[in-house]
Amino acid sequence: MACAPDDVLEKARTEVMSETEKAFKKRFPADKLAKEIALIAFSDMRDYVQVDEAGAAKPLGFDQLKAGRSKVIKKIREKRRILQTKGGDDEIVLEDTFEFELWDKEEALRLGAEYSGYKPVARIKAEIDHGLKNLSDDELEALIAKLSTGKI
Numbered sequence: 001m002a003c004a005p006d007d008v009l010e011k012a013r014t015e016v017m018s019e020t021e022k023a024f025k026k027r028f029p030a031d032k033l034a035k036e037i038a039l040i041a042f043s044d045m046r047d048y049v050q051v052d053e054a055g056a057a058k059p060l061g062f063d064q065l066k067a068g069r070s071k072v073i074k075k076i077r078e079k080r081r082i083l084q085t086k087g088g089d090d091e092i093v094l095e096d097t098f099e100f101e102l103w104d105k106e107e108a109l110r111l112g113a114e115y116s117g118y119k120p121v122a123r124i125k126a127e128i129d130h131g132l133k134n135l136s137d138d139e140l141e142a143l144i145a146k147l148s149t150g151k152i
Contacts, residue, residue, distance in 0.1 A: 036071065037108050037112045037115065038108075039069070039071060039072055040105060040108035041105060041108035041111075043069075047060075047065065047066060048060055048073070048102070059100060072102050073100055073101070073102060073103075074101045075101050076098075076100045077099045077100070078096070078097065078099075079096070079097040081094070081096075082094055082095075
């Protein structure tokens, strides 16, 4: 009995998807994915900067970071300007701005929760009509005065 063309295509697509999924799972095992997500989810800014007694923050060098922590850094940007002042003396002004951004912690926590089987929390918005919107300023002040004396 011959297979219909649609059946052949569906069987081929299923086989390709199955092989693709196997290759993905082999290259990205679940425990490795979980560790990478956890690194981001539980990252702490103290692992990346040092603050001196004067309150100045200084980024740690890669050689000072704990193993694997550099994976949490999304981007680094440094802007450095060196200017020599006019006037003959050899005074040099250095302006140095260093910024870095970590990967999104909230998203990593969401992925970790999903991976662990937690369901997202439903957000509920409730509005209560207590009738206070229609009070005049004088009526509102009188109500506040009564509430503060406990005579309601």
